[in-house]
Amino acid sequence: MSEQSEEPDVDAGEPSAPLKIRAPRIAVVGRPNVGKSTLFNRxxxxxxxxVDDTPGVTRDVREAKSKLRGHDMTLLDTAGFENARGxxxxxxxxxxxxxxxxxxxxxxxVYDARAGITALDRIFAEFVRKSGKPTVLVAxxxxxxxxxxxxxxxxxxGMGDPIEVSAEHNxxxxxxxxxxxxxxxxxDLTEPAEIQTVEAPVxxxxxxxxxxxxxxxINTLIGKERLLTGPEAGVTRDSITIDHIWQGRRVQFHDTAGLRKKAKVQETLEKMSVSDTIRALRFAQVxxxxMDATSPFDKQDLQLASLVEREGRAMVIGVTKWDLVEEKSETSKALREMAGRLLPQFGGVPVVMFSGLTGKSVDRLLPAIERIxxxxxxxxxxxxxxxxxxxxVAKHPPPAVAGRRVKxxxxxxxxxxxPTFVLKCSRADKLPESYKRYLINGLREDxxxxxxPIRMIVKSDDNPYHEKNRTGRQRRTPNNARD
Structure with missing residues (x-):
């Protein structure tokens, strides 16, 4: 019996993961006020x-998806480089x-060609060169x-030939x-392919x-120091979008600038920040x-809630700095009572107490967001x-108006x-607002x-004998009546 030739050794290990091409990440950097954000927008x-003439407008790293001649890329807008430590x-x-x-x-x-190369440009250029990253010098x-x-x-x-541009004038x-x-x-933009979800983010x-x-x-929720924080009020100016995966589900956080009372918002830069915040709110779903646990339900908090209701967004009240509260049980009851009394348009709104700094009880927030x-x-x-x-209606019929029932x-x-509902009703224009609120509260509770926010549109039930529906019809008179 002849010997069988041996088969060549085959790697019995698991097959390597398929590769995919990821979008390159392109950072726009430079010292303050050289036009980075203008170039980023372009x-x-x-x-x-x-964008403003004030130096240091951008503070957080902002990301945006874009295309370069049909290819996907991710742009990073950065804060102006300062020679500061501590x-x-x-x-x-x-x-x-x-x-x-x-x-x-x-x-x-990016550097300002009109101002020329400064000492700060040289300090930052040295850091970029040492990073070893491929660099394009932009004048x-x-x-x-x-x-x-x-x-x-x-x-x-020492970064090669400068590319001459005017971001403002294209x-x-x-x-x-x-x-x-x-x-x-x-x-090298290849990396192992991962299972991609087509589900839209919350x-x-x-x-x-x-x-x-x-x-x-947000830093606590995503588990890293992605956003700039500090004791100074108004650190955030742009609305920053951050993608995150929570329990296999995509979520997208929008960090916004804090909104002060309208009378105090006077500077052009702050007005732009407010406008950016309102735009982020309209784009959001939840x-x-x-609120600060030490001063909740301020007048400005209530105005913000009214804005959320006007835009038809779901809402969760988050009470942070909970670690500073001593009587937690009593304060918790008081906060929920205030929410019900001061925000009746959000009846039963979830109120979640936690400490954003220490992370205690923050894990309660995302489940509440998912439910709502x-x-x-x-x-x-x-x-x-x-x-x-x-x-x-059987339990509480609407009141009669001018001696006639509304049905x-x-x-x-x-x-x-x-959720938006259409209610067909006889004498729709006579249905009292109080009864409409009764039905909306019933929907929310039952x-x-x-x-x-619940929308209810009240419409006529198209009664053919209603005066409006008889407009234009020939009225029967003794002259045109049948014999």
Whole structure:
């Protein structure tokens, strides 16, 4: 019997994971007021970052999805680099910018060609060179001849030829795209493929007064120091979006600038921050109204809640700095009582107490958000609604107006997010607002819709004998009546 040839050794290990091409991360960096945010907006194709002549407007690292000649990329807008160390705000901003450089695949080093190369430019350029990241040197603000000397000075940074652009006037952007594309050729953008979920994220806006702890809360929820925090009020200026995975589900946090009383919002920069916050609130699905446990339900908190109700968003009240409260049981009861009394439009709104700084009880917040998001998206069967309406009207019929009864006859849900109902009713224009509130409160209580704005539209039941429906019809008179 002849010997069988041996088969070659085969690796019995698990097959390697398939590779995918990820979107490159491109950080726009430089010292304050060189036009980084303007360039960021230009590359993103929309006005995302706040732009102002005041130095140091950008404080947190802001991300945006964009495309470079049909290819996906992620842009990072960063705070202006300051030569500061320690615990000062400028030092914390510097740390965030340095982290963005290390996290990026490509660095766009931006300097002001009109001002020329400064000592701070040289200090930051040395850090970027030592990082080893592929770098594109960008000479911004070249729209006039005043920039000629500064363009030449750029060669001294040791980052290659400066790309001449004017982000504000859309000059040189094509050349910049060429330079970015060339720099990306040497970057490895492959990584093991992961299971991708097509489920849209739950969009969560964190709003509140200045220094309530919004950024601290998000850092605790995502488990890393992603956002700039500190004791100074008004640290956050832009609305920053952060993607996160919670228990296998995508969530998207929107950190917002604190909103002060309208009379105190006077500076142009703060007005832009307020506008950015309101835009983030409109984009959100669930809003966490964050309050300071030491001074809850301030007038500004109530105004914010009214804004949330007007936009039709689901709401959760988050009470932070709970570690500073001594009588926790009594305070908890008092807060829930105040929520019910001061915010009747959000009857039964969830109130979650925690410490954003220490992380104690923060794990209660996201389950509460998930529950209220599901309720905000709920659809109730028409048959159940009409059985409910019959019972409610029998228990408490609407009052007669001018001696004639108003009869609710039919109800249906026409949309979700927020739940919107149409009530067909005889003499619809005579239905008292108090009775409408009675029905809305009944819907919220009987169908478990706490903390959600409910819309109710009252319409005529199209009675053919109603005066409006007889308009234009020929009225029978003795002259045209049948014999």
């Amino acid at each position: 590359l993103a194709g929309k006005k995302l970052a706040i 615990d000062k705000l400028e030092a914390r901003m510097r740390a965030g910018t340095e982290g963005a450089v290390m996290d990026a695949d490509i660095v766009l080093f 911004n603000k070249v729209e006039s001849s005043a920039a000629d000397v500064g363009i030449t000075e750029g060669y001294s940074l 000059i040189g952007i094509v050349d910049l795209d060429d330079a970015i594309e060339l720099a990306l050729r040497g970057v 969009r969560i806006a964190i709003v509140g007064r200045p220094n309530a702890g919004k950024s601290t809360l 809003v966490v109204l964050l 998001h599901n309720d905000w998206s709920a659809k109730i069967k028409t048959s159940e609604l009409n059985d409910w309406l019959t019972e409610k 609710p006859k039919y109800i249906s849900q026409t949309k979700t997010r927020p 169908f478990s819709l706490p903390g959600i």
